Amino acid sequence: MSKRMYLTLSVIVLASIVLAACAPSAPTAAPFVCTDTIGCVDIAPDASVHIAYALTVSGATSFLGEDSKGGIEIAIDDKGGKLLGHTIELTGEDSGCSADGGQSAGTKLAADPTIVGVVGTNCSSASRTASPLVTGAGMVMISPSATNPDLSNPDHPDYHVGYLRTAHNDLFQGRIAAQFAFNELKVKSAATIHDGSPYAESLQNVFADVFKELGGTITAQEAVNVGDVDMKPVLTKISTGSPEIIYFPIFEPEGDFMAAQAKEVSGLEDTILMGADGLFAVSFPGAAGQAAVGMYLSGPYVAGAAYDEFIAKWKAKFGGPPPSGFHAHAYDATNILLAAIEKVAVQDADGTLHVGRQALRDAVYATKDFNGLTGKLTCDVYGDCATGEALGVFKLTEAEVGGAWPPPVFWQP
């Protein structure tokens, strides 16, 4: 090592000792200097802490967006609407349940430098396009319901640092669904259908792989398009393999058509139908009609006293039950974000708040044993905060077709 470097190092060490010694004695003396590698958000004394959502709040999948949005709002209510003396401001963009929706929502959010963090998106397809934009702007993003495994797989291009989720990874959900079908329902052959979305495609793949691993046969892995209405041809094709169960982890309305028409195709009258959390919606059983009776859905399952309390707040605020199953995940995501902001924010004497973006990210990634509604959450280095414990299989009955919601849990791993 050269003399010069020794000199530089000793100066740095000395300086930091001096600074450390000075800091506690005169906290208000020096103006705040942002040393964060990806910048800071400065919140003036009378300004609010701005967080945003990117959810699918319109169209066919709006049940997912409304469900998550309610969870976020209740989390903010629980804080009294305030964080460190600043009001919490929630704005949002409609990300839809599609790649282009995610792109436009992501672009708009990334352009607003006052946003501290984002809760969203609902769908994996929207996350794929929104997460590079939002994380690229330095913001941290926590999804309540995007479950595609690629989003937290560091070897995949859809993985972005700064994107986390409280939703379970589909590697869990697909496995549970397959185990349920094989071990609990004792079926030996299955067919799967996806709709080309990253969510459905990966989920049915996991299901098929695990089902084969367990010793079952997959008779067909078919696909339809978003927007299709006539499912009878593809169901007829599936009927040639006479599977005992059809697993179609798709969304509404395609899932409604699939369930309703499956019973009308000869050879599939007695085939068991199973969907996933994409169809876990208050509107689904009514839309599918009698065909939904006896159908299984895998989906988020949350229980406990804290959750009951949450539901009571929901009913008081919105009237009626939450329309889907990810409100608790959205609630947890918001709380993790708010807790992390609280932890890293630096407050000036006049009340100005400074949040370092990298520091915030680090704090969210460092979330450990966080007491959420969906369990004890610990975020791993790739952004998966859920353990996959908050999952169950539900069975739809006449009551749900008549409008009751949510269905009682049927099986838990």
Added chain:
Amino acid sequence: MRRALERISLIDVFMWIVGGSIIGIVLVGSVATIRSGQYSIRHWSDFLIFGVAQGSVYALIALGYTLVYGILRMINFAHGEVFMSGAYTAFFVADALSKSGFLGQNPLLGLLAVFAVSMATSVTVAVILERVAYRPLRRAPRLVPLITAIGASFFLQYTFRGFYGSGFKSYPEVPVLQGSWVWGGIVSIQRIQVLVIVAAGLLMLALYTYVQRTRAGKAMRAVSEDKDVAALMGINVDAVIVQTFIIGAALAGAAGVLYALMFRQVHFFMGFFPGIKAFTAAVLGGIGNIPGAMLGGLFLGIFESVGPILFLDGLGVPAPYQLKDAIAFTMLVLILIFRPTGILGERLARAKA
């Protein structure tokens, strides 16, 4: 011989090669699928019936495109929304009738009421559309009404979204239309499919008779040949145009109920895809030609239903139904390569020349 050869351009040759290779793929795929023996006659008849039922609905909507094009030389892109408006409004009647039990006791009267409301709504929407959006632009360059039609289409979609919300509404199940008939274990047809096919057939027959056999139909044909000369002959051109919109919209309204009874869901965006498909069907059959639109609709429905299995399954393509739109449009391209005016379009083109 040599002059004939000289007249063939390079582009023609290229298009023939494209067309020929598509036919080749289709043939190889079909032979492979049939030889695999995975599908019985029962399956094929099922595929065919699904296609005919879906195609009948396409055909009814396509007639609206073709009628208006025949008269005004204009593509009414808002026609899909005319279809939606009828089906969506009739939902409320169907729902009320079903909840009161009327639809179960008096299915014929109940269904007629649903059809009447749907057709009346579609007709109203179409007449207003013609008066407000198209008539002022009748002498404008062709692109202008086309863009207006697209604008009107958005306007209608979002108006209905404003009225009724963005969610899906599920049509009631009509007890009398549940279940299916089976003949000899080979052909099985659902009652609702029978209704769709028969109703569509009757409506198309009525339209054809009307256009060919009545005075009003003659006036329509005259306006379609030449508006100005028809006016000189004492035909009220505006009245004929409104009449054309009314007929097209009534067919679309009926198609809307049939579609909603078959798939049991309505939504403010439901007109978009059937509209595009029906437009495709109209072009496939030869736009401006009435039997062409019927044929085009049926062809398209059958291609969508049978095509993916017949053409692609034998080639080992995984999940062929994801490609059903690609197949439908490839067939359109194929037909337009060999018959640029559509299946029945030539007669009309020749008559015009």
